Amino acid sequence: MARQSSALIYLFGADRAALALTGQQLAVFGFEVQSFDRVAELLAAMHSASPFAVLVDTVGADVIAQLETQIPLIKRLAHGPIFMAISGEPVSRQIALMRLGVTDFVNRPLDIQKLVARLDQQLDQSAPEPYRVLVVDDSDAMLKWLELTLGRAGMQVHKTHDPLDVLLLLERHKPEIVILDVYMPEYEGDEMARIIRQQPRFDGVPIVFLSTETNRPRQLMARSMGGDDFLVKNMPPEELVAVVSMTCERYRRLRQWMTRDSLTLLLNHTTLIESLETAVPRAVREQDVLSFVMIDIDHFKNINDQYGHMAGDHVIQSLARLLRLGLPPGALVGRYGGEEFAIVLPGVAPLHAAHLIDALRQRFAAFPQGAEKVATFYASFSAGVAPLQPGQSAQQLVEAADLALYDAKARGRNQVLLYSATGSPSGAQGK
Incomplete structure (x- = not known):
């Protein structure tokens, strides 16, 4: 859960002391910060190294008037959010700035905690953690297809053809979804689902059954044993990816609500x-x-x-x-x-x-x-x-x-x- 951050942030404004304080605070949180009080210097730096985000302080009307004409160019060079610190700006003015390329507004006096939270959110969205998937199937061909299909979608896939390995792999890899073949030679999927559900630490992990079974009563029976969904093996790849993604995202959000402290988002x-x-x-x-x-x-x-x-x-x-x-x-x-x-x-x-x-x-x-x-x-x-x-x-x-x-x-x-x-x-x- 530790995220190393070295994202480059450019600060622009007329108040050098305020920029220095903001830069010092952001640096403590691991951000690389450079400050500018001239538009030409900011643009030259952006041509040399594109920042993750730009923060503009709107103090100094003459400087900002020059800057506004350059915001579209700054937007193209930044490849990320442009924050603007404002104080009592009317909605019409904010909309005009958004049309130029500003993506986020922060109120002055600047609340560094809220700014860092916004930057954290942007960083998490720009580099999301891949969904972790555990696949259990006795068919090597099916395992390879699932690994290839889900892997191409950016997921982290762990697979096994032995159902008895499931608890060990759950402990080791902490998957956000388990895809279980219903019919396997020695142990059926619904039996393994019941075993998983008897372990309190894995009780909430979504289990999706995968089978050629199309009989609806049989599908419902399998789900009653602890499964969350039932997928047919010949389903289109894009549908498989969509179902797995939605299921993992729901579990991730629920897990965060259950395991994280609301003030800090650290483990409770x-x-x-x-x-x-x-x-x-x-x-x-x-x-x-x-x-x-x-x-x-x-x-x-x-x-x-x-x-x-x-x-x-x-x-x-x-x-x-x-x-x-x-x-x-x-x-x-x-x-x-x-x-x-x-x-x-x-x-x-x-x-x-x-x-x-x-x-x-x-x-x-x-x-x-x-x-x-x-x-x-x-x-x-x-x-x-x-x-x-x-x-x-x-x-x-x-x-x-x-x-x-x-x-x-x-x-x-x-x-x-x-x-x-x-x-x-x-x-x-x-x-």
């Missing part, structure tokens, strides 16, 4: 702990390292009291996005509760994990916080890192990281401590 507490309880035995089985991290925003009550709860929410959101952007692939990050976060780092040694989190701590502490009508301020966090020890349960691992976090806060906060094998935190990373 329950899902994070379930993920840790799955990751621990896997690490033991594969004889791999695993680190667990607990993070707490320092003096968060004071932030709420001094700047308001909206500013507090913005601090939480800024840290959440920083964690999403700064963690390696495979990391699982969630909101543990309130101002606390937790991270599961499979395959990451504890010392490496501590250095990784400390680098994020420094970036977060340098990030100018604030909300609309709120003065700029800075926040920090403390963290405890614990390595998975032999014979240790998931709950014991959480407790170890929590002890290291507690000690980091007791030692003055704004630091990362590593829980040692002897039971005492060590290896403090600088304040």
